[in-house]
Amino acid sequence: MQQVNLIQMFPGYDIKQNQALSAYTNTRVGGPADWIFWPKKLAELKDVVRYAHDQTIPVTVLGNASNLIIGDNGLSGLVIFLTNLTDITLDTHTVTAGAGAAIIDVTQVAAEHSLTGLEWAAGIPGSVGGAVFMNAGAYGGQVAESLVSADVLTPTGEIKTYTNAELDFGYRHSTVQATGEIILSATFALAPDEQTAIVARMEDFNTRRASKQPLEYPSCGSVFKRPEGYFAGKLIMDSDLQGYQVGGAQVSTKHAGFIVNKGDATGSDYVAVIQHVQATVQAKFDVALEPEVRILGK
Ligand SMILES: Cc1cc2nc3c(=O)[nH]c(=O)nc-3n(C[C@H](O)[C@H](O)[C@H](O)COP(=O)(O)OP(=O)(O)OC[C@H]3O[C@@H](n4cnc5c(N)ncnc54)[C@H](O)[C@@H]3O)c2cc1C
Known part of the structure; x- marks a missing residue:
């Protein structure tokens, strides 16, 4: 990916190379993106998307990154934030x-x-x-x-x-x-x-x-979808998982459906907590919890 230089290719476009995504996500976790692009208008977006398609550069479009866990190795290719398209x-x-x-x-x-x-x-x-x-x-x-x-x-x-x-x-x-x-x-x-x-x-x-909701901490909102006939938060609470923590990621003590970043969480911490919660709830209640949040990258 480094052999293509999008900054040289599209002068005047707001493109940055090798930027940590943690600066932009609501959880404050996420490794680097090869390229991040903030189109100022539709024409810019079209130009870059067509180019990425022709060059087979993977594209990920993000909004406010409030429903995401991005892995510590980040995302390869191009990440596009549409935060300027706000009419x-x-x-x-x-x-x-x-x-x-x-x-x-x-x-x-x-x-x-x-x-x-x-x-x-x-x-x-x-x-x-x-x-x-x-x-x-x-x-x-x-x-x-x-x-x-x-x-x-x-x-x-x-x-x-x-x-x-x-x-x-x-x-x-x-x-x-x-x-x-x-x-x-x-x-x-x-x-x-x-x-x-x-x-x-x-x-x-x-x-x-x-x-x-624990709005005082970074999070991605409710982590799991509501399983048919149950509430994810109640199942997690009844599994005594509130306060369960790996690294800096913790099952919120205020709302069991949230996993909060207590300060220094990584993407791996989040994934470890999610897997532990899924395994515990499955073993105790025989209910499979499916993530609502999008888990992107590695
Ligand atoms: C405190 C808190 C409370 C929340 N409460 C709720 C709630 O009550 N109900 C609820 O439903 N959700 C809730 N959420 C989750 C989240 O805010 C919503 O799902 C929201 O709609 C996600 O929007 P986003 O722009 O942040 O998307 P992102 O997190 O940036 O992206 C989510 C997914 O959408 C894709 N995407 C984003 N924009 C585009 C686009 N323009 N084109 C194509 N794909 C795109 C991304 O690729 C990604 O896969 C909450 C989150 C937090 C942190």
Whole structure:
């Protein structure tokens, strides 16, 4: 990968070489990426994606890196952060947001315009692209309920628009998880409501989050999917795993579904805790816990 020099290839583009990803992830863990690129506009993104495709350079697109554990050896190839693609536009009751916009900012714009439908996302620290990719959800709401369509960039540089049905949303699932396409923007259909009621719901959800979640530590949110008929956090709590720690990664003592970084965790620490939790819960309750977080790299 080092024989290709993306910085020389694309002068003026915001590209860095051999950067530690831990500086950008919510867990504060993750080894280096060969290249990191922050496109300032769509044309830059298209140029680099096409080039990477032609040169068979692996591409990983990240949003706010709030649902990730990246291995200590990092990611080979090119990592793209869409954090500059943050336009949010409103058309009557419809909001369109760039993939790099924080979903929290979208909920705030919706509330400012007295539009309901996204309150559940008021405290989710992800980007619009990450939320669509994951079909993020909370407090009974999820992306699938209000998303109308999403624009994506294919690995060959073509733009496509997918409808809600085409994204085949399921629990923490969308088709983009299998296609390698890059989500560029998403459009949500909302409905008018009393602004005070919308803001009250957002505040209520955020108060509940702050009281139950260990927001004072770096983490990747709930680590495991909800197994059919159970709650992952309850199974972990009932397995006496709260406080279980490997290196700097610890099963939160405040919310058993979270694994927090107590200061110096590595990706390997996180993976070791996850495997121990899975094995313990399997042995005690015969339930297989499947990670909700994406574990990338080695
Ligand atoms: C404190 C805390 C609380 C959380 N609470 C919730 C919650 O209530 N509900 C919930 O669902 N999640 C929650 N999460 C998890 C996380 O915030 C969400 O899953 C969020 O939607 C991930 O967005 P992101 O931009 O951070 O994605 P990332 O973590 O950056 O990426 C996640 C995956 O999406 C892919 N991806 C990201 N952007 C794109 C794009 N533009 N195109 C293609 N692929 C892309 C990445 O490659 C990766 O595989 C929480 C996390 C934390 C730390």
